[in-house]
Every structure is written in structure tokens, then in C-alpha cells.
Amino acid sequence: MATTNGSNDLSSEMEVDAFRRLFPLRFHERHLLESIRPDGRPLGRARDTTISLGAVASANGSALAKIGCTTMLAAVKLEVMTPKAESPDEGCIAIDFHMPPICSPLVRPGRPAEAAPVITKQLTDTILSSGMIDLKELSLVSGKAAWMAYLDIYCLDADGALFDAALLSAVAAFSHLQIPVVSLNDDGRIVLISEENSGAMWEKEPVNKEKRKLKLESVPFSLTCLLHKNYILADPSDEEESIMETFLTVVLDSSFQLVSLNKPGGPGLAHTSAIQDCVGINKTESERTSEDIG
Amino acid sequence: MAGKISNTPATYTPSPTSQDKKRPSIFTGSDWVRPDGRGLHQCRPAFLRTSAVNSASGSAYAEFGNAKVIVSVFGPRESKKAMMYSDIGRLNCNVSYTSFATPIRGQASDSKDLSSMLHKALEGAIILESFPKTTVDVFALVLESGGSDLPVVISCASLALADAGIMLYDMVASVSMSCLGKNLVIDPVSEEESYQDGGLMITCMPSRNEVTQMTVTGEWSTPKIHEAMQLCLDACSKLGKIMRSCLKETVSATQE
Amino acid sequence: MDEKREDGRAVTQLRPLSCTRNVLNRAHGSASFSQGETRILAAVYGPKAGTKKNENPEKACIEVIWKPKSGQIGKAEKEYEMIVKRTLQNICLLNVHPNTTTSIIIQVVNDDGSLLPCAINAACSALVDAGIPLKYLAVAISCCISEDEDCILDPNKLEEQKMKALVYLVFRNSIMSVLDEESTQVGESIENGIVTSVTHGVMTVNNYFRCLEQGRAAIKPLSDFLRKKLQSKVQSDVSVAG
């Protein structure tokens, strides 16, 4: 690395960690020149992703997703509701994204993190508009009872790309969701039928005959990219996000239709070519990730 | 496209059909049979891991049966501006539950109470003089409640403090006990807790043989308290050893 | 493409615009912006001393408060606040007044579609009115893809609900004279870069780029309108001072 001016001379004598803290932007830009990132990734590469299903026993469906260090725990709980009059055959999905104080030094108890409601809104928009879940599948008795799926996502460790990880865990939790066997009792309430007495005579025909999974059509995959000068950094870490502040999140479904393209301002501009590149990276990374998970 | 979350209708969790609720067997006079098949004085298997959260100064994950807890420790860092000068450090604790922690959504116990209990259990073990003017934040999240949540949180928090390099007099281990009829059961699960006639929780520093926190509810005779305390203290020292070995593992792993 | 919309507009036709500056007495700057029936009132207070917690004190801090027409602030409003804030960060010269906070209050007067673009246009006018140093003007527009794959500009509420997909776009306005070194180096003009993009609904990638082009083409009249409205006030101020 050639040094060009005085302060760079100083930096060459400094310890790496000190340089990283004092001149974070310069530290990262030097890496970018070499087309590598501080954690050893090439620019367009996302971090390793793992998913484990069924992490929460008390929920109907749950998943733990990790992208690098960013960890999300998502769980779906089913409750019964009376469907709305305008859509008697549809269930409902309520999504909530939480950032408890354990996930980041910036979040303090009592004051919810600023990002949490924004991500909740974006997740709700994305999941509902992607058409991944047919709300009719959540219906039990037309006009009388339907499932309300409460999806709660907890960020356990925040290290960048929160939306990507949250969406991944949400999709995984829905894929793990099992709808229990229930029947309608005399009071018009829905009751569970436990497995032991499933062999016995049912007083009433069960509404939902067997345990089943939801059909997931066109699963959305999200990838956030950082735009900095001419560089595009896929799947930024928390440190990268705080230094280079322009992100672009692309969500594509399984047939590569655009579900969401979100660039909420930020100091930099996104040119058409950059957008095309981001879409391209999303396609390759979504394939890689699905191979990862298997 | 419209936001479906607005004006969420009233919902309920479907209850099981089987109406013949099993009455606890203590009412029939026989010995209590534990729902998970353990012996009366046998603790649940404990799984402990440190450094579960990357962005915290120290953290730990604990799993005792179904009870799953993450604790993050931040600091020592700047105290809140409104705080007055203090020549010893401050400890700030917070416990919260996920909304899916309990079988019925959003029925978690009072987290304020738990936070203050956690604070009391830990304050006697931390060398607060070692970080004057600053605050150590201990935040716990109960991912899933499975009975004896508070003891699990306390033990896990002590592990996280050690992981963060906060000076401690000793590790803090905590175990609780339920009194069901004439039986004493250690490390109760949620179901046992809901039937209990009395409960006893001990938080202690095993190598110093000091109790930092103790609570008793329900009616107890003195000999019974003696017996329960002894059982809990023995279990605490065992748990202390497990915690110690867990810390050693992490250290040796990082040294390699 | 020549099929008319319900309100008689052509597909690429915008609703009538209006912009009034300095509508509030006590605010440091204010503007009222309307696109058809959608109307937003924006007020600017600041720069005030000090930044909020967790913000960089070496730069100016921008704070956006979104007041809905009725009811309380919910998640949607929080998202709008975040988008407007980050959009304005793009156009403001943040290095000029370090360690200060500028508050922008956005009051929804009436919502008839394209709410967010209208709010951004109003906020931008209010910032000019308050004399906050800006690099450019932000110009916002919404496009949507209809059931028969048409690309429609500036939809009203009814149209928004019927659309397959919807895109909110924010561009920088066309600069008149001063050359921007950076942009020539990049090889693409500043006007082509998107400041903000928010989408709802599923569409093909190609359709997105169609929206982008349509939106970009419509920026010119919008940005001319803004410039004219904002210049007129400056001139009248100068004449009063003279």
C-alpha cells in the first residue's frame, strides 16, 4: 500500500485496531481498493447463513436464522379469531419485529429502538404483498372462525442487514408452521384435539382434519447492499452500515419478480446500473443461500 | 397491500378438548410424579454457552429443559447523565420475555419484579468498586419460559458477567425448589410451579458459601426450610462447577 | 396508452400542483404543498443547538416528525419519518452547521394518494423557506403499474388501491449551471441517480425500470415548478430589502 500523504504515514505506524477506530472510513476504503472486506469477504458476497427450525417449543412454528453474527428468532403462534365481514374466508397475519436491549448496545430498556417499527412495517408490507401465504388457507369456518397467525421476530444479535435476516427467519418460521387439529365445540369455540384421543370418537367432525403445513408460494429473498462511491457491498455488517450510510434493499421472489426495492434516502445516489447490479447479486446470493440451507 | 395489522380483532388460544383435567396426585395422598420423569431431587440437564451475542461486552445462553434464556452484559459504560457522581459502579438490570415465551401469548410474569430480583441477587457478588462512575447493564431475554425462570436468568447473568470480564467475588448460582404436599421438588417446571404450596429460591456464591438472595413463599416449618436450603445449596455448588467448566472451555478454546 | 383515467388524466399527466411558502408565522420556514386533493403542510424549526443521542455531533442532525391527519403515530408514520429524514440527509449540506438539529414537522392535511412524495416536496420547499443550506432540491413522484401493465404517474388514492404495484421515487432536481465534478467522473448524470425508492407490490424488474424512466421524465416539469415557486419568493424578498 503506497502512502500518499503525511497522515497516511502516521497510519502506517499505527496499530490496525487503533487505525480502524480513528479513521474508520479510510480503513474500509483501503480494503475496498483491494476488493476485499475487513472480514475477508469479496465485495459481492453475503455472509454464511444458517437456519435451524423448531427452536421454540411453545410456538406452532419457529426458526432461528443467522446471517454472520446477526441472529433472528422468529416464532408463529396461532390463535382463533372471527374473520372480518369483508373477507369471511381469510385468516390474518400480525407481524411484529422486536429489538430487545440484549441485541445491541444502542438499545436501552424502556425505549424501543427506532428501527424496530420501521422494519415491522417493511416486513408486513413485503410478506403480505409477496403473496407467499394464501390467507384463505388460514380459514377454519367461513365467517365464524379463522386463524390469526402472530409472527414475532426477536433480534438476538444485531450485526447489520437486520431486514434480510428478519425476512429469512420469518419465511423459515412459516415453513415450519404446523396447523394443529381442531374442532368446533358446542359453545362455538374452537378447541384442540390432543393426539391421544384422536383415535376416540369425536363429538364433532374436526374442522381441520390433520396436522398440515402451509403452502408457501414464491418465497421472497432479501439482500441489502451498501453503495459507496462505485463499490457495491453485499450484506453489510453493523460496522460497515454505520460508516457508509447508503443502502439499497432488493427483495425478489422465487421467480425473480421484484417484491420490494427499498432505498430510503441516505447520502449517496443509486444509478440504474447499480440497481441492476444489486438485482444481479440478489439472484446469485439467493441461489447460494438456498444451497447453504439445503 | 393494505395493512392487515390495523384494528386487530380479539383472539383466543384454542384450549384442549380433554375436560378431565388431571388433578395433581398430591391430593390423592401419593407421592408427586414429575411430568418430565425426573427424580424429586434431580435437576434438569443444563446447557450453558458463553459469548452468544457478538455485539455485547459479554453474554451467555442457558437452557434448562424448556427454559431458554439469553443474557447480554454491556459496559462498564457511561452512566446516565442524570445520575449523580458515585465512587462505586452501578448495576442496571432488566429482564424481559418474548411474546411467545409462555404457552398462551403475552401472559408473561411481571418483568419489573424479576428485574429487581436479578439486581438484588447479583449486587452482592459484583465488585462495584472496580468500575467507579460507570454503569454495567445486564439485560436478559427469556426466549422460552419453562419453570424456574428467575434462577436460570440469575445463573446465566453471572456467566455473562464473567464473560464480560466484570470483577466478581464469585460466580452466582441459583436454584429453586417447590413444596408440593409433603414432597420437596428441586428445579420445578412451570406446571409444578403452578401447583406449588410453597416455593424457595436460593442464590448463592458456591465457593464462598454465601447466600446473596433468598425468597420463601408459602407456609414452612423450620426443619423443612433446613432440608430445602441444604438441597438447594448442594445443587448450587454443582451448578457452580458446571458454570466454571463452561467458562474454562471458552477460555481454552480462545487460547488455541 | 391513450386511454384516459377515471379523473380524465392521461397516464403520464400529473395532478394540478400548488405550493405556498411561508404559511406559518412562528416557524422558521414553512410550506404548503398540494398535488390534486393531497395536501401537506411542512414546518421547519432550526438549526437548534446540539444533536440528539446516538447521532454524529460532527454533522448537522435532521429530525422529522410526522403528524397524521387523525389518530396516533403508528408504524407506517415511523417509516415515513425515517424515509423523509434519510431523503433530506441526501440534499442538505450537513457539514455547514455541525452539532445542530433541524426539526421538520410534516402535517398531513389531506390524503388522496402519493402522500409520501407530496410530503417530501413540501419538506424540501419548507427547508428552502427556512434558508437551510441545500445541495439540490429533492423532487418526489409516485408511479404505479396497473393491471394491464400500464405505467401511471401520480395516482390518487383510488388508483393506488387498484394498482398491482406502486413505486415512490425521489430524484435530485435538474441543475442549471454549476457543473458537478463527481457526476462527470461517474459517467452518469446526477439527475439519473435515485435518492429514494420505495416499492409496494410485486412487479417484474423490467416494469420497475419502466417506472424509473417515466418518473425521471416527469421530474423536469415538477422541478421547474418548484424552482419557479421558490425563486419568486426570493426575488420579492430582495425587492423588499432593496
Add this chain to the structure above:
Amino acid sequence: MVGLSLGEKNFIKGGIAQDIRTDGRKRLTYRPIFVETGVIPQASGSARVKMGATDVIASVKAELGKPNASHPDKGKVSIYVDCSPTAEPTFEGRGGEELSMELSTALQRCLLGGKSGAGAGIDLSSLSIVEGKVCWDIYIDGLVVSSDGNLLDALGAAIKAALSNTAVPKVQVAANASLDEQPEVDVSDEEFQQFDTTGVPVIITLTKVGRHYIVDATAEEESQMSSAVSISVNRQGRICGLTKRGGAGLDPSIILDMISVAKHVSEQLINKLDSEIAAAEACEEE
């Protein structure tokens, strides 16, 4: 907060070590207890307890409610404590909330027994009116008017006095109600029922200062404590609850010793309280 000089601190500690406290008491002596009942006319029962400069009021209100699904044959009792800023300026606004909550939970733990309801000072089954449908909800509210240490013991005593002062109206249940409907309940205006308060325990807080522990510590003495243990004991000498108030660790044998001391002290305290309550009731009837 109590601001004490080094000399004062040593004086307090030295006095405790020599079994003569600053106000002349021995380590295990209470301050004179003053009980007044029926102080709040609109409550079902109320009492005011003064111990030295500590002054607390407890009121009991009974309302008709629905029993919990998990315990259909039992009523509900809840205890709330509020710390008035008159007692301490730091309780202003939300400042007293933390202490209020701590006292409330400690009282609940000491008086309400285990989850199954066993060992409770108040027999919850006696509060049931129609199983699964109607029961009494007892709200116990404590108010700290003036504080000079040992709030928990004082509140415990005030609640005990208020409960023995409590009269719950007799209720008649309409017999013809069907199973599903909420039965109609007729609350009598004239006939009242007294509570059985013999089972209500007393709370004894042992404050450890130096190597010794004392009962009924004043605020100044509390500022010198290393730890404190509150033990509730009933008339039969059985432990009904115990909480430790944080602070330094204690050897288990010390805790056991404290329990036996508390049992010993409790006998005197219960007798003292009973006679005070009886005197107060007599005074009120006059």
C-alpha cells in the same frame, strides 16, 4: 437519603455492637407501636400504624369479581403500596415507584402464600361466593405517609390491623340462575361478616449491621446495613414467607439463626399487635 458523618456512622455501629442503640433500645426491641383502626370511612376496613416516625395507612376494599379460571373456588387478593412524596422528597413523580413495587411484592410474598394458595394469611376459599362465577376481590392499598425505616414491618402490621377491622357485606345468591349465566348477587346493606385474621402473619425484618442484627431499624440504621432479611411468621411459629433485601451475601447458617430469632421475636410482636388492635377497635366503637 440519609447523610451521616463518619462519627455518626461509628456511633450507630458501636451502639449496635454494645446492644444499646442510639434511641436507647436493645437490638431486638421494637419502637412503641401505635395502632388506629377505621381511619378511612369509605373503605371496608382500614388502619394506621405508627412506629416512631414511620407512619403508614392500610385500607382494604372488597369488590365483587370473577375468579381466575385456574382457581375457580378461590377469591383474589391483591396488595399495592404507594409511597407518598410527603414521606421523602425523592418519591416525587415516579421516584417512589421502585420502592413501592418492592414493598408490594415483598408483602405479596409474605402474606399471600404459595401459588396453590396454601399457607396464605387470608383464606382465599372463604372469599368464594359462587364457584367459578362470583367471588370477592380484596384490594389492599398501603400508603407510606412518613418514613423512618422498617416500612415493611409497619405495612405488614397495618394490613393485619386493617384486615381485622374489615367487614365484608353478606351476600345472597339468587337460586334460580342457570349454569351458564352470571348469577345475580344481592349484597346486604346491614349484615356484615368479619374476617378471620388469626392466620395473618407478622413480618419481622432483621437488619444486619456489622456482625449483629437488629429489628425495627430506623432510616439512619438502615443506611448502615450490609443486608436485611424479612421473615413473616404466623401464630403457629411457622414461616410464611422470606425475602432478602439484596446487599452482601450471608452465610446460610446466619440465615437459619435469623429465622429462629424472628420466630422468637414474632411471639412478642403478635401479642403486642393483638392488644393494640383490640384497644384501637374498642376506642373506635366508643
Add this chain to the structure above:
Amino acid sequence: MEYVSPEGLRLDGRRPTEMRQLRAEVGVVAKADGSASFEMGNTKVIAAVYGPREVQNKGQQMNDQALVRCEYSMANFSTGDRMRKPKGDRRSTEISLVIRQTMEACILTHLMPRSQIDIFVQVLQADGGTRSACINAATLALADAGIPMRDLVTSCSAGYLNSTPLLDLNYVEDSAGGPDVTVGILPKLDKVTLLQMDAKLPIDIFENVMQLAIEGCKAVANYIREILLENTKQLEFRRGV
């Protein structure tokens, strides 16, 4: 509803211009610098004064006068129906403000610059006229704390129901929805410092009602003076003067 019987008696048996039984006690909170309890019939309040002392929040410090603060709180059991949230509601905030402004007007704040005086009033029983009772209790507590004042502020309310001016309304009369005039006076200076009314009333009747309230205030002032004199005698006696 009939609030005044044909015989000219009110619901609780008082005459229209009769006040409820007053009872006051000084020094009820041992640790406070000054304290008092004040009862008007079934309304019972306690006031405690802390200060003048160091200003807690330095930003509020004033270099030419003392900072006076007031907090009004109601006990959970003070009303007929049990209150769930006793603190920080709008009514409490408003009454806190009224009491603060009233007391500030009579305290010689310029004598205690850079200091703070806290007045805490706690309602134990509410049966109408808590505002007046709180002001009276606060006056006594301030006097007990030895804080220099221009004069004792005393307060009383009066209302107008069934075409009759009524002195010192209780809860039932207060909730009848008629006009309720609360007056605070400086009796020696013969000046009004507080006047509140939230209903429509012809001006000539208003004058009558206000005059009645002022008479009430004067009666309260006499009683308060007696209590303070008695208290001072006790103190003298204890000192052995």
C-alpha cells in the same frame, strides 16, 4: 335533585352558609421540615414541606428567587371507587399547578435565592373541596417549616344550587354540576390570590357566591391562626420559656 330542603337544610344537615367541621394538626410528618394535616368534614389531606434546600435540578435554579414546586397526589383509597392510577393524571397536574401558583404568591421567594421549596400534598380522603383543603394544609405546613410568607393563604369554595349560595361544597354537591367557586385570599392584606370557577353564573349572583366564599376563607384563617398559636405555645412550653 333537591340539594336544599324547604326547611333550608342541606343533604348533610348543614345550613347554606355553614362550613363543615375543621380540624388541623401541625407536625404530622416527623422527617419533613414542616407538615400539617387538614380536615374539612370528610375531606382529609396531609401536606409536607421540604426546604428551603439545594436545588436538585441545576437547570431550574433561579438566582434571584427560590424555586417552589408542588405535587398533589391522591391515595388509592381516597375516593369511593378505588383509583387505579393515582399519579400523574391531568387533574392532579392542574391542581398541583394551582397550589404552586397560589403558594408562590405568598412566599417571600426573593429572600431565599438559589434554593428550592417542595410542597407535597397527599389526599387521604376526598369529599369535595380538596383544592381548598390542600391550600390550607400547605399554608400550615409552610408556617410550620418557618418559611417567610407575606400572609397566610386560606381557601374555601362556595357553590350555587337550587337558587341558594352554598358554602363549602361536599362531594355530592360538587358533582351536581352547578357552579363551584374556589377562592383563595390573603386575609390580613384582604386580597384575593386565587379565583376559579368553571360554570356560567350571572354576575350579581357570582358576586354573592364569591363573597360567601371569602367569608369562609376568613373563618378558615381564624381557625388556622388559632392552631398556629396553640402550636407555638406548645413549643414555648417544651422549651421551658
